Amino acid sequence: MLNLKRHTDREYEAELGQVRERLLIMAGRVEQMIADAIRAVGERDPELARATIAADNKVNRTEVETDELCMRVLARRQPMASDLRFITLALKMVTDLERIGDLAVNICERAIDLAGEARLEGVDALQTMATLVQSMVHDAIDAFVHADATLAEGVIARDDEVDEAYHTYFRAVLAGMTRDPASIERGIHVQSVAKWLERIGDHATNIAELVIFMVRGTDVRHPGKLDA
Amino acid sequence: MSVVTPSNEGARLLSIAGLNAYFGPTQVLHGVTLDIAARRVTAVIGPSGCGKSTFIRCMNRMHELVPGARCEGAVRLDGADIYAPEVDPVALRRRVGMVFQKPNPFPTMSVRENVLAGLRLTGRRLSEPEDAVVERTLRRAALWDEVKDRLAAPGLSLSVGQQQRLCIARALAVEPDVLLMDEPCASLDPIATAHIEDLLSTLKATYTIVMVTHSMQQAARVSDETAFFLNGELIEATHTDALFTAPRDRRTEDYITGKFG
Numbered sequence: 048m049l050n051l052k053r054h055t056d057r058e059y060e061a062e063l064g065q066v067r068e069r070l071l072i073m074a075g076r077v078e079q080m081i082a083d084a085i086r087a088v089g090e091r092d093p094e095l096a097r098a099t100i101a102a103d104n105k106v107n108r109t110e111v112e113t114d115e116l117c118m119r120v121l122a123r124r125q126p127m128a129s130d131l132r133f134i135t136l137a138l139k140m141v142t143d144l145e146r147i148g149d150l151a152v153n154i155c156e157r158a159i160d161l162a163g164e165a166r167l168e169g170v171d172a173l174q175t176m177a178t179l180v181q182s183m184v185h186d187a188i189d190a191f192v193h194a195d196a197t198l199a200e201g202v203i204a205r206d207d208e209v210d211e212a213y214h215t216y217f218r219a220v221l222a223g224m225t226r227d228p229a230s231i232e233r234g235i236h237v238q239s240v241a242k243w244l245e246r247i248g249d250h251a252t253n254i255a256e257l258v259i260f261m262v263r264g265t266d267v268r269h270p271g272k273l274d275a
Numbered sequence: 276m277s278v279v280t281p282s283n284e285g286a287r288l289l290s291i292a293g294l295n296a297y298f299g300p301t302q303v304l305h306g307v308t309l310d311i312a313a314r315r316v317t318a319v320i321g322p323s324g325c326g327k328s329t330f331i332r333c334m335n336r337m338h339e340l341v342p343g344a345r346c347e348g349a350v351r352l353d354g355a356d357i358y359a360p361e362v363d364p365v366a367l368r369r370r371v372g373m374v375f376q377k378p379n380p381f382p383t384m385s386v387r388e389n390v391l392a393g394l395r396l397t398g399r400r401l402s403e404p405e406d407a408v409v410e411r412t413l414r415r416a417a418l419w420d421e422v423k424d425r426l427a428a429p430g431l432s433l434s435v436g437q438q439q440r441l442c443i444a445r446a447l448a449v450e451p452d453v454l455l456m457d458e459p460c461a462s463l464d465p466i467a468t469a470h471i472e473d474l475l476s477t478l479k480a481t482y483t484i485v486m487v488t489h490s491m492q493q494a495a496r497v498s499d500e501t502a503f504f505l506n507g508e509l510i511e512a513t514h515t516d517a518l519f520t521a522p523r524d525r526r527t528e529d530y531i532t533g534k535f536g
Contacts, residue, residue: 052529054532054533055533055535055536059533126532127491127519128519128520128528128531129528131519263521264520
């Protein structure tokens with residue numbers, strides 16, 4: 048549930064708004080990076096891959112700026128309750144977003160390696176996986192913006208689909224490499240791409256868990272595992 | 276509907292049930308029910324006029340000293356009703372001491388006399404020499420090292436922060452069970468405030484402390500449990516960690532995040 052009531056101190060309200068805005072900009076950028084990285088793999092487009100790698104700089108810069116903003120709010124405002132959860136979430140979320148950017152860069156590097164290779168088999172499956180994790184990142188951010196814990200739960204649920212798609216794809220590529228040893232180098236590259244997509248899904252899941260904590264104040268990470 | 280989550284651990288020394296308080300025809304507390312944990316610091320927060328001072332003043336029957344003021348409901352100290360007819364309010368106030376916003380050492384008395392004032396007023400016979408009581412009490416109030424060479428100086432010659440610790444010493448000298456504090460740091464600078472807050476963390480090993488404060492940061496820093504009052508109602512009371520990170524009531528949330536009006 049979103050609290051529409053505003054802070055009496057409007058400057059504080061604006062500062063929290065700035066943190067939110069930075070996170071959204073960063074999220075928008077990494078979403079685009081995932082899409083471009085997978086397109087670069089599928090279309091064997093090294094130029095697109097290089098442009099996407101260059102775009103990661105902006106993500107890194109936004110990460111640093113957001114960290115600084117959060118530190119300033121913590122020092123000057125001593126946020127409480129939902130504000131405190133929001134700021135601590137923001138600090139963790141930038142790390143996840145930044146890692147997603149790095150993973151997209153990794154995928155782009157493979158796209159450059161794969162550009163000279165023959166058309167890849169099973170790229171459609173990669174595309175399907177990419178679409179899935181992109182939607183997870185998108186919804187995780189959307190859940191954050193609208194403080195929607197239900198949407199965040201949907202993201203967490205979809206992570207199992209990604210894991211399954213990854214394992215299916217991994218085995219299919221492995222079978223292909225066994226049949227055709229000439230495809231091994233290519234196969235290893237695309238397996239890495241799939242692995243990184245799966246990791247992106249994990250980061251989207253992290254963000255979704257943080258959103259649930261922000262909205263409900265309950266920690267849903269590591270269910271039943273912390274007491275062991 | 277208020278959210279009250281008393282902790283399970285530890286005994287509850289004070290038990291308040293259905294407390295209503297009035298100034299003349301005006302009701303300022305509405306059915307407050309709360310258990311106060313023994314040997315813990317409980318912070319009472321809320322905007323001006325929410326009834327938090329009245330609430331603690333009902334716990335040592337100071338509220339009724341205001342002409343026309345009265346209260347109803349139950350306040351139990353260690354199981355005994357403090358409003359029972361046989362209870363002597365003066366004796367009660369010895370068990371439930373109070374420290375006020377502005378340090379108020381007795382102006383004509385020395386440091387030493389201020390410490391002993393409460394004891395002398397109660398006319399209790401001391402089981403140990405006065406000097407021993409003075410030293411022990413001032414040590415407990417973390418003031419001894421600073422004033423041991425000027426015990427004969429007027430209480431008012433101390434710094435404001437020291438005066439407040441002197442008032443705490445005066446309250447402790449009569450060996451209370453509960454220490455009520457009404458914004459004890461409101462007129463102190465950050466250093467004097469830190470001394471009092473540091474003191475609270477040692478005092479709570481022996482005493483049950485209930486502190487009204489306007490500073491949410493102070494409540495968050497020093498208390499174990501926090502009670503939030505609004506318009507004479509207890510809205511939410513729970514562990515301080517929980518209240519300031521994830522309050523359950525929207526009104527608490529709005530107040531502590533600074534969404535007023």
